Amino acid sequence: MKELFAILIGAMFVENFVLSKFLGICPFLGVSKKTSTALGMSGAVTFVLVLSQAVTWLTNEYLLEPRGLEYLQTIAFILVIAALVQFVETVLKKMMPALYKALGVYLPLITTNCAVLGSALIFVERDYTFIQSVVFGLAAGLGFTMALILFSGIRERMEACDIPEAFKGMPITLIAASLVSVTFMGFAGLIIK
C-alpha cells in the first residue's frame, strides 16, 4: 500500500509527466488555452492512460514475454493504444457530443500522446506489477491534469497581456511553462519511503 502511495505521489509531483519528463507536451501546449477544454482533454487522457496501462501490461505479460517477443513492444503497444483511443472516441461521440465537439482534433491525437506510450514503456523498464502500473497510469494522468489546469489558468490571464510581437503565441507560452516547471522542481526533494 505504502509503495503504491509512493508511486502515486512520485508520478504526480516529483516526476510530473509534463513538467519534468516532457511527455505529452503537444496537448499541454495545444489545448491549454481555456480551462474548460483543458479539463476535458486531461479527463480523456487520464481515462485512456489508466485503461491503456492495464491493457498494455496484460499484452506484455501474456502475449509478448512468454514468446520472447519483447522487441515488438513498441508496435504492439501503439496498436493497442490506437484501438483504445478509437473506442473512447466512439463512446464520447455517442454519450457526450458537446465534449466530443470541444475536443475536436485533439482526441485522435491522444494516440500520438507521448504520455500514454511513455508510461507503458516506463512500466516495462521498472518491472511494475499490474496494480503498480495501473496506479502509475492514474498518477501520471492526474499529474497531467494538474499541470494542464494550472497552466490553462495562467494562459487565460496572459490573453490580456501586452506581449512583444516575436514572443506572441508559442514562445511566451513556453516561457510561462518554464516558470511553472520551476515551481515543480520544489518537489524534487520529496522522497517517500
Add this chain to the structure above:
Amino acid sequence: MAEKKNSKLSIFLNGIIKENPTFRLLLGNCPSLAITTLAKNGVGMGAAATFVLVGSNIVISLIRKITPDKVRIPVFITVIAGFTTIVQLLLAAFLPELNKQLGIYIPLIVVNCIIFARAEMFAQKNPPVDSFIDGLGMGTGFTIAITIIGSVREILGSGTWMGIPVTVNLFEPATFFILPPGGFMIMGLLIALFNKLFSEKKSKTAKESESGCNGGCPGCSKAMHGGEAS
C-alpha cells in the same frame, strides 16, 4: 526540367526554414525538450528521427494508392512503429551508449507528431521521390533545430559543447539550463528569435507558396494552420 529540379530543392529547403518542424510548425516538442541537454544527443535523436521519417515517408507514399482511407491511420502507425523498432534495435546493437542516453525517447519517436504529420500531409498525397526528399528535408530541419537547442543548453548549462569545455574562463555554467525549466525557456527564446529573424520573410514566402507550391503540396496551408493552432 530546371523548374522541376527547383521544386525538388524547394521541397527539401521547405523543411529546414519555411516549415521547420520545431521552430515553425511546433511539432515534435517532446524530444526537442527532453533530450536536448547535450548537443550530441540532439544529433543522435535527429538522425534517428530522420531515418524513421524518410523510411516511413517512402513506404507510405508507395502504398498510398492501395491504402483505404478509413484505415489509413492504423496503417501509418504500423509502418512508423516498424521503422522505429528498426532504429531501436540498430542503436542498441551499435551505439549502446547513445541508446542509454536517449532511453525511452527512442521508442517514443513512434508518437512524434512530425512523422505522423508528414505522412498525413505529404507522403499520402505525393510520389515516393518527393516524399523521400520531404522526409530528408524535415528530418534535417528537425536535427538542426534540436542540435541548436542542445548546443545552447549544453554551453550555458554544462559549459561544454559536444563534450569539449568552451566556457572555462568566461562564466560559471548554470545548471538551470540542463534542468527541465531551462529546456522550456531556451526553446521559447529560440522560437521567438526564429520568429524575429524570419518574420519579414514570412509575407514573402507566403506569397511564394501561393504561386509556387499550389498543386504540389495541398498540405502546406494545412500544416501552417495546424502549426498556428497548436
